[in-house]
Amino acid sequence: xxxxxxxxxxxxxxxxxxxxxxxxxxxxxxxxxxxxxxxxxxxxxxxxxxxxxxxxxxxxxxxxxxxxxxxxxxxxxxxxxxxxxxxxxxxxxxxxxxxxxxxxxxxxxxxxxxxxxxxxxxxxxxxxxxxxxxxxxxxxxxxxxxxxxxxxxxxxxxxxxxxxxxxxxxxxxxxxxxxxxxxxxxxxxxxxxxxxxxxxxxxxxxxxxxxxxxxxxxxxxxxxxxxxxxxxxxxxxxxxxxxxxxxxxxxxxxxxxxxxxxxxxxxxxxxxxxxxxxxxxxxxxxxxxxxxxxxxxxxxxxxxxxxxxxxxxxxxxxxx
Numbered sequence: 001x002x003x004x005x006x007x008x009x010x011x012x013x014x015x016x017x018x019x020x021x022x023x024x025x026x027x028x029x030x031x032x033x034x035x036x037x038x039x040x041x042x043x044x045x046x047x048x049x050x051x052x053x054x055x056x057x058x059x060x061x062x063x064x065x066x067x068x069x070x071x072x073x074x075x076x077x078x079x080x081x082x083x084x085x086x087x088x089x090x091x092x093x094x095x096x097x098x099x100x101x102x103x104x105x106x107x108x109x110x111x112x113x114x115x116x117x118x119x120x121x122x123x124x125x126x127x128x129x130x131x132x133x134x135x136x137x138x139x140x141x142x143x144x145x146x147x148x149x150x151x152x153x154x155x156x157x158x159x160x161x162x163x164x165x166x167x168x169x170x171x172x173x174x175x176x177x178x179x180x181x182x183x184x185x186x187x188x189x190x191x192x193x194x195x196x197x198x199x200x201x202x203x204x205x206x207x208x209x210x211x212x213x214x215x216x217x218x219x220x221x222x223x224x225x226x227x228x229x230x231x232x233x234x235x236x237x238x239x240x241x242x243x244x245x246x247x248x249x250x251x252x253x254x255x256x257x258x259x260x261x262x263x264x265x266x267x268x269x270x271x272x273x274x275x276x277x278x279x280x281x282x283x284x285x286x287x288x289x290x291x292x293x294x295x296x297x298x299x300x301x302x303x304x305x306x307x308x309x310x311x312x313x314x315x316x317x318x319x320x
Contacts, residue, residue, distance in 0.1 A: 004308075004311050005311075008304055008307050009304070012300055012301075012304055015300050016296075016297065016300060019293070019296045019297070019300065020065075020069060020293065021065065023289055023293050024061075024065050024068060024289070027285065027288065027289045072293070075088055076088065077091065077286060077290040078285075078286030078287075078289075078290070079286060080284055080286055080287050081284060081286075082279070082282045082284045082287070083284075083287075087286050087287055090275070091272070091287075094274075095271075095294075097167050097270055097271040097272075098260055098264070098272040098273065100183075100187060101187060101190060101191055101260060101263070101269065101271055102253070102256045104188070104191040105191040105194045105195045105198065105256055106195075106252060106253070106256070108192055108195035108196075109195045109199050109252065110202075112195060112196070112199045113198075113203045113206065114202075114245070116132050116135075116199070117202060117204075117205070117207050117210070117245075118206065119132065120132040120133060120206075120207040120210075121206060121207040121208070121209070121214075122210060122233065122237075124207070124210075129207075132203065132207075133204075135200070135203075136200040136203050136204050139196065139197050139199070139200030140200055144194065144262050145265075145266060147193060147196070148190070148193045148194070148262060148263050148266040148267070149266055151189060151192070151193040152189070152267060155189055161189075162185060162186075162189035163186045163189075164268075166268060166269070166270065167183060167186050167187070167271075168182045168186060169182040186269070189267065190263045190264070190266075190269050193267075194256070194260070194263050198252065198256070202245065202252075205245070209245075210237060219237060252302075253298070253302040253305070257295050260272065260273035261276060261277065264277075272291055272295070275287065275291060276288070276291045276292070276295075
């Protein structure tokens, strides 16, 4: 088990190196550079060139890459010209909101997906199964950004059940119960919107696993031995069907990364996704590269987590 984890972590190292190289090269191809927006473009061109030389922007790309990696490893992600503050501090503020959004979305996803998947798989080919399957087909067909807009319009503007933007009501004092309740209220609608779309793949997968497990030989044997249907289902079918779902927990995390970009933009929720979109439109070079790097690392770590969980629930896939 530990040998597998160590090998998987060693494989992750070149992945992160390749990720950082790709991000740096793409960032170099963007209009502008780390100096863009920091100084007045109308000043003496000689002064601008001197500043570029001082920042090392005239160095060969591989030297700039080494300097960037070294600064990143020391926690220096540069300066945001739009917010006039260090990127590290800015990302730290927004990351908290995105983490909470992702956590609540995951909770909603499994609270909805697991009961629906179990019901659909156990009572397959019934009207109940057909209703759940119809929901998943609709969920597959509707893009997340369209569904988010509909949820915002219905529950935010029409019914006024939830706030339509921000992460907390203006003027609320941090540390108070009113602040906590306001944060939760602002969080519920975007998290639920993302979860209702994220559940569909889990529901379909769990349904297929249960239906497939019901036809296995050991299930037929258990019934032939006189085991009750409830015991067969709980002890054999359900237990074996739920194990693979746990292995996809890490992939659920990586899937949320793309979802937060759309949801945070639609709900104007101040997290990493909204920061990413705003930084692109504002050509905030340092913020864009930092956010993409963090998203990429989160995706790699999510895949690592899934592999580790899968190796625990299914020892056959471990590398010997």
